[in-house]
Amino acid sequence: MTNRAAVQEFVGCKRLALVGASRSGKKFGNTVLRELSAKGYEVLPVHPDAQSIDGVVCWPRLEDIPGAVEGVVVVVPPAEAAKVVHEALEAGITRVWLQQGSESAEAIAQCEERGALMVAGHCILMFAAPVRSVHRFHRFLWRLLGKLPR
Numbered sequence: 001m002t003n004r005a006a007v008q009e010f011v012g013c014k015r016l017a018l019v020g021a022s023r024s025g026k027k028f029g030n031t032v033l034r035e036l037s038a039k040g041y042e043v044l045p046v047h048p049d050a051q052s053i054d055g056v057v058c059w060p061r062l063e064d065i066p067g068a069v070e071g072v073v074v075v076v077p078p079a080e081a082a083k084v085v086h087e088a089l090e091a092g093i094t095r096v097w098l099q100q101g102s103e104s105a106e107a108i109a110q111c112e113e114r115g116a117l118m119v120a121g122h123c124i125l126m127f128a129a130p131v132r133s134v135h136r137f138h139r140f141l142w143r144l145l146g147k148l149p150r
Helices: 004-011 028-038 078-090 105-114 133-145
Strands: 015-019 042-046 071-074 095-099 117-122
Touching: 004 095, 004 117, 015 028, 028 042, 071 078, 078 095, 078 105, 095 105, 105 117
Parallel strands: 015 042, 015 071, 071 095, 095 117
Antiparallel strands: none
């Protein structure tokens, strides 16, 4: 399903939508927003009710984001992931990262059926360079256990 080439292509994108950051700032999506932004990515958070999150302008829907979006990072519960993937594909976004814990059979099937590049079941922070702190250790463990994409 996920291979090293897909991971490398995705993290090579620099303009990414993010679905799953919260106004409270307490969700893992907020960590992804902060860390990817600090690594030089242009992160475009999508939230139906927030005008901004962590000082970054939000868009109510993926289709509302102006200009080309290279990929979407999905950090929502699996029950919501299929809806987000559908909206992404309809908006012309053909690269999808289903953050570890967000993947669902339906979301994966949609990506496969539409030929979208998909990474599922991995944490983007283990791959977006530079990899730091706990994510560096997590990547080391996954390498030892043979869980990294080949």
